[in-house]
Amino acid sequence: MLTASALAIALTACSGAAGNSAAVSQNDAPPAVAPVLDTPEAKDVHSYADPQEARVTHVSLDLAADFDAHVLRGTATLDLKTAKDADKVILDTRDLTIASVTDAKGKPLPYQVGAADPDHGAPLTIALDGAKQVKITYQTSPDAPSLQWLSPEQTAGRKYPYLFSQGEAILNRSWIPTQDSPGIRQTWDASITVPKPLTALMSAEMLTPDGVDTSGDRHTFRFRMDKPVAPYLIALAVGNLQFKATGPRTGIWTEPEMLDKAAYEFADLPKFVDAAEDLYGPYRWGRYDVLVLPPSFPFGGMENPRLTFATPTVIAGDRSLVSLVAHELAHSWSGNLVTNATWNDFWLNEGFTVYFENRIMEKLYGKRRAAMEADLGWTGMMDAVKAAGGPTSPDTQLHLNLGKDRDPDDGMTDIAYEKGAAFLRTIEKTVGRDRFDKYLRGYFDRHAFQPQTTAGFLADIKKNLLSDAEAKRIGLHQWAYEPGIPDNAVHVKSEAFPAMDMAAKEYAEGGLVASVPGDDITTQERVRFLNQLPRDLSHDRLKALDDRFDFSHAGNSEIRFAWLMLALDARYQPAVASAQAFLTSQGRRKFVAPLFSTLMNEDNWGKPIARRIYAMARPGYHSVTTGTVDRIVGWTPDQG
Structure with missing residues (x-):
């Protein structure tokens, strides 16, 4: 376990190691300004920006986190590249309160916030008057869909609040006024001021691991990303966070209460990076760390550069779900x-x-x-x-x-x-x-x-x-x-699965529960077995399985999910308590949405259960998850 000051020493020491093992030639250096494609299929209809007239090349954030009001306040200073006759720049925003817009010298610039769209937010059009840089003073909404503000009770330590962002696909415009399109890559830096003793992390090089004192009870963390990235990859987390190294350029961040478990689960991080480099060339981002977030994080992982955000639902205790790390690392x-x-x-x-x-x-x-x-x-x-x-x-x-x-x-x-x-x-x-x-x-x-x-x-x-x-x-x-799956698609078939398919068939036809493969099979085999069982399996047969394997209390989230999909499809009432516990203890959309869909497909049995559980679970979900599940259960604002 490293303190922030010890981490600073570690980061300095490992920079040489990372440089040696991931050295790239000068030809591999990122471009000073990343290109923007101008072909018709590259036109992004989900952004208001017109990058051929004026585009953002760099974002500099100076923001303070207010955990009482649930807002970020401060400034975004944007460097622009403009066409010769450009008279304006159009940015993407969503529910931001704009206080002022100026040029680099502080001269006010005329601006207008256009009509808002429920999915895309509103365009912010700024008259440039020759400006190559604009500074926007603003604050976010307490309901910014990218940001989730957690109470201490929603964290592992239950002592300090927590904040994290999730920007993909077009949510970062709710906390950063920029051109929020994946085709408009931008470099960036940030100063983030937070209450002590909280730590701020971002998907960038960490310049101040201890923070810089701002006042008696606040400190500021500074970050730099010198490589142009898609804006959805700008990410922020603030909480009671500690670090543990797993190698010279890899490590784990999470709450102290989760650190040892997470570090054990992801101990092979250095091997993952080495394997990826052996396949497709040098890792070009410096460090590869993983931040294990609270359970409301809506995805399995998010590939934010240098700092993958990960769900705690992959911590199974046996490293059986670590393919998530392979996936997020591959995104590098x-x-x-x-x-x-x-x-x-x-x-x-x-x-x-x-x-x-x-x-x-x-x-x-x-x-x-x-x-x-x-x-x-x-x-x-x-x-x-x-x-x-x-x-x-x-x-x-x-x-x-x-x-x-x-x-x-x-x-x-x-x-x-x-x-x-x-x-x-x-x-x-x-x-x-x-x-x-x-x-x-x-x-x-x-x-x-x-x-x-x-x-x-x-x-x-x-x-x-x-x-x-x-x-x-x-x-x-x-x-x-074209739609569908072509006939020549390569289907990789597991040699292990026919035995699972046969076991499922035999059990469904009345075989003994004692004959079902036991604890010596992998998570993937167990999931396959559960998925192959008929959806109308009798309640007696379901009970026998649960009595033997205790699927209703499985700590492995993939097995628990597969069991609940089977049991709820069969209207197995004893599984409802397990479903409620599972759905109210984590907000990973991959699990949450299908389970609610399964319940909502059962008119007279499942729908009341789904709506009752969702009313309890929804306040703890991120907007990415609620945006999907609201439609599934027919949730309306007046129900909140």
Whole structure:
């Protein structure tokens, strides 16, 4: 365990080590100003910005956290690159209170906040009058959807409050007035003032690990990100946080009460980084740390540069769920280094990352483990196709057509993740792994710190890898632009799963519970067994399973979730207490949304249960989760 001052020494010491093990040539240095694509498919309809007229290149934040009012207050100073005749810059905002806008010398600049859209916020149009820098004084709303303010009772220590942000896809505009589009990459720095003894962390180089005294009861932390990133990757967390190193350039941040468990779970962080570099080239972000957040965090993980945000639901005690780290680390190449230019091409982030994640898992844990996780992913993809309305639904395309009338969150399904990965596996099978690995390493180099589109990727792979015959055999256009799963999709099948499928079949047909595989199988095998059981399994058979394995109290979140999906589908009343405990103790959307959907599908039985539990659980969820579940249960503001 390191104190903040000890961390400062560690950071200084490890900077050389990280530099040696992740050295890159001058040709790999990030561009001073990242390009913005001007092709038609790169137009981001989910941003008000017009980057061809004026674009943000750097953001400098100076903010103070008010835990009583639940707001951030301060300034955002934006550096601009403008066209010769530019007379204005348009920024994205959401529920911000703007106090003033000036140029670099303090001269007031005329500005106007336009009409607000419930999903996209409102444009902030600033008349430039020749200015190349604008300074905006503002404060956030207490209900800013990116920010979650937690009471001490909602934390592990139950003594101090907590704040964290979640920016993907377009939520960061609710705490930073900037051009909130993934295609407009920006460097940034920040000064964040918080009450003592809280610590502020951000997805950037930490310049002041101890903070700088601001007054008797407040201190300021400073950060710098000198590489241009998509603005959704600017992230903030404030809480009673401590650090424990797991290697010369890796470590864990979390509350003291969680630190030892989290450090044990993620002890292999250095091995993950080494394995990823062996595959696709140097890690270019310096450090790779993980922040384990309170359980209301809405995702499994968020790939914020240098500091992955992670849910505590992956802490199973046996490192069985650490593929999450492989996934978030892989984003350091696919997503953070090369980023989808718009949310229509979200698959470029997630499909590449799922493929890369599985390669890391294979390298570290072997083909058997990797095959099980890929096979479970295939099942998730087929479920996503069904949920989207079937294989003819346009929502099963990789390249989506999300108009401004749709929230980009709608595209964040297993189609992007698993169909994208299946596409890349199909390419790999066609050309061979060695050729494909060489191509991917070159792809990340060619497009480092730049946005990308589906059209751009297809052009690149045809130029640098595929012959015309290979491209035709794969069917690039069908994969990218047409719905459904092509017939040539590579389905990685686990050799371990047929035994689980047979065990599920035999048990469903009346086999003895004593014959069900016991504790010597993996989490992935157990999940497969539960998923293969019929949804109308009798209550007696469910009770026998729960009596033997105590699934209702499983500490492994993936097993608990699979059990509850089975039990609630079968209207098994004894599982309701477990569901209530699970749904009110964590807010990970991957678990929460399907469970509420399952309950809401049961008109006379599940709907009252869903609405009762949601009324209790909703105040503890982040807006990312409530935004989805509100629609599922039909929640309206007057119910809050």
